Amino acid sequence: xxxxxxxxxxxxxxxxxxxxxxxxxxxxxxxxxxxxxxxxxxxxxxxxxxxxxxxxxxxxxxxxxxxxxxxxxxxxxxxxxxxxxxxxxxxxxxxxxxxxxxxxxxxxxxxxxxxxxxxxxxxxxxxxxxxxxxxxxxxxxxxxxxxxxxxxxxxxxxxxxxxxxxxxxxxxxxxxxxxxxxxxxxxxxxxxxxxxxxxxxxxxxxxxxxxxxxxxxxxxxxxxxxxxxxxxxxxxxxxxxxxxxxxxxxxxxxxxxxxxxxxxxxxxxxxxxxxxxxxxxxxxxxxxxxxxxxxxxxxxxxxxxxxxxxxxxxxxxxxxxxxxxxxxxxxxxxxxxxxxxxxxxxxxxxxxxxxxxxxxxxxxxxxxxxxxxxxxxxxxxxxxxxxxxxxxxxxxxxxxxxxxxxxxxxxxxxxxxxxxxxxxxxxxxxxxxxxxxxxxxxxxxxxxxxxxxxxxxxxxxxxxxxxxxxxxxxxxxxxxxxxxxxxxxxxxxxxxxxxxxxxxxxxxxxxxxxxxxxxxxxxxxxxxxxxx
Amino acid sequence: xxxxxxxxxxxxxxxxxxxxxxxxxxxxxxxxxxxxxxxxxxxxxxxxxxxxxxxxxxxxxxxxxxxxxxxxxxxxxxxxxxxxxxxxxxxxxxxxxxxxxxxxxxxxxxxxxxxxxxxxxxxxxxxxxxxxxxxxxxxxxxxxxxxxxxxxxxxxxxxxxxxxxxxxxxxxxxxxxxxxxxxxxxxxxxxxxxxxxxxxxxxxxxxxxxxxxxxxxxxxxxxxxxxxxxxxxxxxxxxxxxxxxxxxxxxxxxxxxxxxxxxxxxxxxxxxxxxxxxxxxxxxxxxxxxxxxxxxxxxxxxxxxxxxxxxxxxxxxxxxxxxxxxxxxxxxxxxxxxxxxxx
Numbered sequence: 001x002x003x004x005x006x007x008x009x010x011x012x013x014x015x016x017x018x019x020x021x022x023x024x025x026x027x028x029x030x031x032x033x034x035x036x037x038x039x040x041x042x043x044x045x046x047x048x049x050x051x052x053x054x055x056x057x058x059x060x061x062x063x064x065x066x067x068x069x070x071x072x073x074x075x076x077x078x079x080x081x082x083x084x085x086x087x088x089x090x091x092x093x094x095x096x097x098x099x100x101x102x103x104x105x106x107x108x109x110x111x112x113x114x115x116x117x118x119x120x121x122x123x124x125x126x127x128x129x130x131x132x133x134x135x136x137x138x139x140x141x142x143x144x145x146x147x148x149x150x151x152x153x154x155x156x157x158x159x160x161x162x163x164x165x166x167x168x169x170x171x172x173x174x175x176x177x178x179x180x181x182x183x184x185x186x187x188x189x190x191x192x193x194x195x196x197x198x199x200x201x202x203x204x205x206x207x208x209x210x211x212x213x214x215x216x217x218x219x220x221x222x223x224x225x226x227x228x229x230x231x232x233x234x235x236x237x238x239x240x241x242x243x244x245x246x247x248x249x250x251x252x253x254x255x256x257x258x259x260x261x262x263x264x265x266x267x268x269x270x271x272x273x274x275x276x277x278x279x280x281x282x283x284x285x286x287x288x289x290x291x292x293x294x295x296x297x298x299x300x301x302x303x304x305x306x307x308x309x310x311x312x313x314x315x316x317x318x319x320x321x322x323x324x325x326x327x328x329x330x331x332x333x334x335x336x337x338x339x340x341x342x343x344x345x346x347x348x349x350x351x352x353x354x355x356x357x358x359x360x361x362x363x364x365x366x367x368x369x370x371x372x373x374x375x376x377x378x379x380x381x382x383x384x385x386x387x388x389x390x391x392x393x394x395x396x397x398x399x400x401x402x403x404x405x406x407x408x409x410x411x412x413x414x415x416x417x418x419x420x421x422x423x424x425x426x427x428x429x430x431x432x433x434x435x436x437x438x439x440x441x442x443x444x445x446x447x448x449x450x451x452x453x454x455x456x457x458x459x460x461x462x463x464x465x466x467x468x469x470x471x472x473x474x475x476x477x478x479x480x481x482x483x484x485x486x487x488x489x490x491x492x493x494x495x496x497x498x499x500x501x502x503x504x505x506x507x508x509x510x511x512x513x514x515x516x517x518x519x520x521x522x523x524x525x526x527x528x529x530x531x532x
Numbered sequence: 533x534x535x536x537x538x539x540x541x542x543x544x545x546x547x548x549x550x551x552x553x554x555x556x557x558x559x560x561x562x563x564x565x566x567x568x569x570x571x572x573x574x575x576x577x578x579x580x581x582x583x584x585x586x587x588x589x590x591x592x593x594x595x596x597x598x599x600x601x602x603x604x605x606x607x608x609x610x611x612x613x614x615x616x617x618x619x620x621x622x623x624x625x626x627x628x629x630x631x632x633x634x635x636x637x638x639x640x641x642x643x644x645x646x647x648x649x650x651x652x653x654x655x656x657x658x659x660x661x662x663x664x665x666x667x668x669x670x671x672x673x674x675x676x677x678x679x680x681x682x683x684x685x686x687x688x689x690x691x692x693x694x695x696x697x698x699x700x701x702x703x704x705x706x707x708x709x710x711x712x713x714x715x716x717x718x719x720x721x722x723x724x725x726x727x728x729x730x731x732x733x734x735x736x737x738x739x740x741x742x743x744x745x746x747x748x749x750x751x752x753x754x755x756x757x758x759x760x761x762x763x764x765x766x767x768x769x770x771x772x773x774x775x776x777x778x779x780x781x782x783x784x785x786x787x788x789x790x791x792x793x794x795x796x797x798x799x800x801x802x803x804x805x806x807x808x809x810x811x812x813x814x815x816x817x818x819x820x821x822x823x824x825x826x827x828x829x830x831x832x833x834x835x836x837x838x839x840x841x842x843x844x845x846x847x848x849x850x851x852x853x854x855x856x857x858x859x860x861x862x863x864x865x866x867x868x869x870x871x872x873x874x875x
Contacts (some may be wrong), residue, residue, distance in 0.1 A: 333692045338761070343761035367748070379741065435782070
């Protein structure tokens, strides 16, 4: 690990930024020296993205100072920040899938590639892209292929290669790189590739690395800065710091033993017929021959790497994806056909990405809550007369019970924080008293307080006899909440891990099961049971 | 938060006991948004004041009667179109539906079948049939509504012109003409009366039935509606049928008002209705707005047009002013929406 130089390259001092009445940054500090990797951590909404946006010229700031190499700067656009020597690797790949790799590589800087006629010098662009990829250690990639055909790992390589290449092109000797960690990761090859690229960057740049994965931060950085609620609450050298300390700084208190409400986890009742039976389903070209039985009140976690088929299994149970073979039974009755039929059979589905699939953000809380139940609970069957008062009453109950912070149930969902919006989405399905509740990444973009509320809720839902299927990339959450964890690898159920309270499996063992070829675990593992 | 296990998911029936709910409670107690709610009303008042000062005849009974008729027909045409736009789609074929309806009605009158009830039935049937075709191509053929209705725009304009053989068909049947220009209530043309009744029906559909909420939801985020287990196809077909019917009725009343159907019947309906909807404050991006706002938009547009005539503004000046008003209204609509995004 290299050490910080005496003179910091980038020095952020007391930056304040407000959006209307909301003070997103209340005076934050951040410094990074040459050849240094500084980890920036904090919960959702702590202000990590906001400070990156300010430093990279995407957002203006209200007050404070921004100093680069001893000079006060105030970039007004991302391109201006680029000229000053500040570059970003964005959280979600900033590449346009429909364009070729070489068209993406210097996107926004086409003026540097003029042909003699004044048009775009495509040949020069291709050449420069090839050189850039080679320099970044990426070989054997056809620069004319559409970017959409690349694997996530390759995209990330291109993303990083463009930063160093653009810096060279703009004659920036040693850039400052702001590195927003991709949210979807966890595939080992991808992970290794990513850490290698980060390591490579360290040699040529000053890096600010934003991540929510603490082990990774501890492994890769020299120093760590912690944000909480728009303030920088701690600066620590990485050496001598541990996860518990960082967590305490991020959340403001020690994480309780009972964070996932393990004490409320009940043993599964096995002497009753299963609530949900999945019989050798296949689908979406990924999942093959998956079978599963879930008892009333049981929480079953689905684990697996991205693309393993775990999400598809959840979607098949929910009715979003139709299985090509096999069947799903709830309370002994086969459920098939449209999503509407699944809803009618007592299955509820909380999708990932609530803004895209879960909620109508322009519509009010009450309209969102009643959307899935208008046809049978809040409106008359034929004409569909709308029983407005009933829906309001029910919505008011859930707003109070789930602690949704809002002025009124008529407020649009777009005015809510991520955690509160997620609770609205969950309320929409809870009011149907589902027999089977499928949740896909239920705490993505949800702050700790609201997370704990959701964990409480899931325990209560399970206690009421609902079978819960939980799909999550957050392994501690998956382990903490589940009674049992089903591991999906390469489209097949490869293992079932017992996770009863007091006998929870270890995160590392689970990862080893999720990634084929990894060394076998010593933790007790049962082979998948067949339905019969 | 505690870890105590209390039953947090009671059934709807448990929550909703007969005496716990006041079913008459208004559904939408929206907070007033100055730009969105007050501005169109203020603009309308300003126009009325301006024209009453500038043109003596503006507030005369005869002129107000005229305005009622003009506004009524435009409102009728805009009602269904508003729902289509709220759902995030667009119906370009409204003008052609009006033209074809007018042509068929005029032809049937001259063939000796002059019955107001029959004429209304013809208008509803033509509009519903074309709307059904639009809807099926859009929802089941997975053709974007813009393209599907662009096709039917040309198709049915062509059929209408073929029926008219390019010329104007005049008729004098008073029963039919009274559908539009008769005054069941003194100083209010029947066209306005019919439009008000249609408005109430469409408003009820949009705000008091579950399909109405689905329309808004589809415009807000179609994927969410599908994942709630609701068929969005039926919603899409339904709104295009409603749009067809209101366009057909507008075509009938336009023909009745003029006592003639010609190649230009309905030619301004598409642009004027979209203008009225946008001026009223319904967003073209879908999910926000409604027929109530469209009423304001229709009144603003009609008063503007009529007032400019009264003060003797040239036709082309009117076109310029109308265009400016649409752009300004759209800018304000966008501004009022941006306020909703917090972060």
